[in-house]
Amino acid sequence: MGENDHILERDLYAPVKDYLVSRGYSVKGEVEHCDIVAVKGDTLLAVEMKLTLNLDVILQAVLRQRIADLVYIAVPKKGKLLFTKRWKNICHLLRRLEIGLLLVSIRGERFLVEEALDAKPFSREVSRAVSGRKRTSLIKEFEARNGDHNTGGSTGKKIITSYRENAIHIAVLLKKNGQLSITQLKELGTDEKKT
Known part of the structure; x- marks a missing residue:
């Protein structure tokens, strides 16, 4: 078990607050059911903190988008998770939803926060350009098939x-x-x- 396995959800607050303050935000905790609310000028930012990045926190973040200009999820950084296909797919989903991601880790006595994803508008055109070869391959395979011989959702x-x-x-x-x-x-x- 690494150092980050012992983090409690409330342990994320101070480092995330410090991170946002260093970027010019005024920050307060637990405001109207939001874990963290930060304001800079006319920009209202909300952060939802959880110990794991799962559908529940993603749904919470989507709901916060109704009231905040920018929404982030903050979770402990777990090294081996960052290199999985599932992690990459979750990050793609967060980009599409325009939700940012903050990773909190412990280095000795210090907490470090890194912005893994920026909460910025998603561009479908840019995403498709990056995935152009996969899209071309998908269309080519679709057009080359003569029939529909496979049942969708089948595994094994x-x-x-x-x-x-x-x-x-x-x-x-x-x-x-x-x-x-x-x-x-x-x-x-x-x-x-x-x-």
Whole structure:
């Protein structure tokens, strides 16, 4: 167990408050059911603190967006969690929801706060540009399939991909016709790019 495993939720308050004060905010705790409320000029910021980043705190943060300009979630930083696919997916969700993320860690006697995600407007165009290859691959696979042979939501079952569809088609043609050349296979309707 690391040092961050012994943090209590209330332990997050002082370091997060200090972090916000250092950025020019006036900060108060437990205001109208918000763990932390901070004000700088006309900007109202709310922070929800939890020991784990889960759906409950994300829902709380979404509700705080009704009243605050910027909303953050503060959680203890747990090293191994930061490198998982699930963590990356949660961060993507928070970006889409325009919710910031503060990670609090202990270094000896000191608490450190780092802003893992800024609470800024989400740009679908920028996100799609970053994921352009995945989007292109998705569309290409969709268009290359001849039928809908898979049940959505199935796990642990083999998926009929466009490649597998084509391989099955070739196997059926070879069984029916015997040995065929690539040209003959293409003439019989196999995928020209995969044959």
